[in-house]
């Protein structure tokens with residue numbers, strides 16, 4: 497599981513939403529909603545404290561973040577919004593790191609950056625951004641930083657910041673990886689459940705429920721475009737004897753063999769469903785009654801040519817098939833009923849044959 501999971505790229509991962517997970521656009525808009533008034537407040541405070549440089553920058557960041565949110569609301573451009581947001585908050589945190597707002601405490605805001613960047617971007621971007629940010633802080637706190645800026649930070653604060661920031665970034669990375677792996681696990685589990693809900697465990701064919709869904713979808717298409725479709729309802733002949741004589745396992749092998757043969761004989765667009773114990777249904781989209789009859793005969797002969805091994809013997813299987821083609825405004829139930837009647841007729845006429853439903 498982990499192998500295929502770890503191969504899934506982040507971009508693919510971001511397309512899936514696990515119930516309860518905060519969607520990235522919602523988080524971005526929530527953070528924007530919180531950041532804009534905060535930035536405006538600090539901009540106002542800066543003007544009060546006669547700091548003419550900081551206020552315009554904070555105000556600009558507030559406006560750009562608000563514009564980014566508005567663009568999303570009106571255009572729904574999630575990717576663009578996310579990228580712009582990443583650039584803006586990276587620039588904002590860089591600004592906060594080098595700009596000693598008031599007494600220099602603004603740099604503490606850097607701790608808010610790692611969890612946000614890991615949550616809203618791919619793991620690769622998060623690592624690059626955090627590593628770059630940490631190296632930048634290291635450089636800022638070096639003698640070079642002092643040469644370039646007037647930094648009010650003590651040696652103890654610098655050392656603590658560097659260590660705690662690194663600790664926080666690594667922790668965020670580990671938590672983020674754990675979150676991504678859990679999400680991949682859930683996605684894989686959901687796919688397995690979905691597959692199990694739609695397929696028959698023995699043959700791997702569609703199960704009856706999925707067959708009915710496909711029938712309904714085809715019926716809706718038929719109502720729209722009037723293109724007729726057909727169904728083949730088939731049943732392995734005298735199957736009880738196979739079970740009774742050779743055992744249940746040989747019976748199962750025969751069901752699998754028939755399912756395999758049907759798959760080989762059908763088009764990709766056809767739906768092959770295990771309808772019941774030894775009963776199968778094939779949905780043939782856009783297929784006339786004549787073509788359906790021809791397909792049914794081909795399938796019947798293909799099955800009759802195959803054998804399963806039991807007690808060193810080759811056991812042959814034959815099937816009987818009822819063919820029905822949708823007509824007029826009849827319901828799916830009525831179509832299936834006609835196919836069933838045709839199958840019954842094939843059985844009563846001696847089995848190993850194909851019968852077309854009345855009216856088809």
Ligand SMILES: Nc1nc2c(ncn2[C@@H]2O[C@H](COP(=O)(O)OP(=O)(O)OP(=O)(O)O)[C@@H](O)[C@H]2O)c(=O)[nH]1
Pocket residue numbers: 731732733734735736737739743744745746747748751772773774843847
């Ligand atoms: N091995 C196996 N047997 C199954 C399975 N599902 C149903 N069966 C058996 O299939 C048999 C079906 O028998 P019947 O309905 O009497 O039909 P038949 O013997 O095929 O006779 P006709 O349909 O009249 O040709 C029953 O004995 C079921 O127990 C399955 O998944 N595996």
